[in-house]
Amino acid sequence: MTMLRAERVTLGYGRRPVVHDVSLDLTEGGVGLIGESGSGKTTLARAFLGLLRPISGDIWYDGRRLREADPRRFRKDVQPVFQAEALDPRMRIGASVAEGLPRRDRHRVGELLEQVGLDPELAGRRPHQLSGGQRQRVVIARALAVGPRLLVLDEPTSALDVTVQARILDLLAGLDAERLLITHNLAVVERLCRTSYVLFAGRVVESGPTAELLARPAHPYTRALRDAVPRLGGPPPEASGRTEAVPAATGCPYRLRCPLAVAECERAPELREVADGRRAACHRAADVLG
Structure with missing residues (x-):
């Protein structure tokens, strides 16, 4: 059974459709959504996260329509990883990572920071005291805190320099969770996703195995x-x-x-x-x- 699936989904804001009749299966090995800005990638990701209801069509999760799924279980299983700017500048790093943890498990903050290659002592700092690469790893640590089955990654390396990008990609590739990646960076999607869908103007124009799709x-x-x-x-x-x-x-x-x-x-x-x-x-x- 496919964990997450879109079935002829049309999405929009108000009455204006911006994603048209898209069908997509989350397959093992990660799925990439490729396209230029405005192609509908992030809008489709918002629907997969349950943040946007389709105008028509259905999103399915574990064989049930997403709107019928247990919301608490879904929020635990499917976690977004936005860009580093998503961190609240007023909160210390430890508090941000601990947000999704039960009170009894908050001692795991240091362990989660170590898992993403950060010194646990950074828990006492605020986002502006960390580099871009460190902040991005904090965002990943926060998503991992609840033990997700799927990470929805929205341009997770776009603001990072090349050496930091390589460390983040190694980290993501080594995680147990499946990946749905939104990106315009072909090197990133080739590294992290076995299957890709190419979107133009809110429509899928090509799909298939990533390596073959990009090579030919x-x-x-x-x-x-x-x-x-x-x-x-x-x-x-x-x-x-x-x-x-x-x-x-x-x-x-x-x-x-x-x-x-x-x-x-x-x-x-x-x-x-x-x-x-x-x-x-x-x-x-x-x-x-x-």
Whole structure:
């Protein structure tokens, strides 16, 4: 049984949908949600955390609709890991980590800090007295305090320097909990997630095993994201298509930016299997795969 699943979920704020008809399974080995800012990644994560109710469709948790799940058990099992700025600047580190612990277990604060590679003596400090990497590890320690089955990670390394990022990724990769990762950083998703979903304008445009998806994209948008990553010692990346164009209101939403767009793209493509374990919503997927 899949622990967490979205079934044809549409989400929005007020009457304006921003995520459209998304289906997603949390599979073993971690799942990544990839896409640029505004693609709907964080909105979908909010629904998985029970913070946003779908306009249509359902979120399922352990075989039951999320709205019918035991809220206390769900909050223990599924923990968010936001960026380090989520810490309350007025609270000492020990108090922040202990928030989710029963009073009888608050002696575990030092143990949790050590688990994420921090000196227990930092428990007496406030967030502004720690580095960005230390604060991010405090956020992870706080999430681990309740023994979660799933961590929902929203850009957990975006504000960190490269050496600190490496330590955080090693830490996350070594945890027992499953991972749902929201990111635009392809190196991070490749390190932490076996499966990935690529979102554009609130729609899944490609999904499949992360390594294969990034090595040989089946959608022009996935290929553009990959090719935009600078490579050490290589030429600067070139923009692919009209990067400033807004999503198309009809047909394929990516067609106004797509360098491969043809007349057929005025008809909305279905998300279909294009290779073993790979799905793409693109009329030109065969050409992209080569």
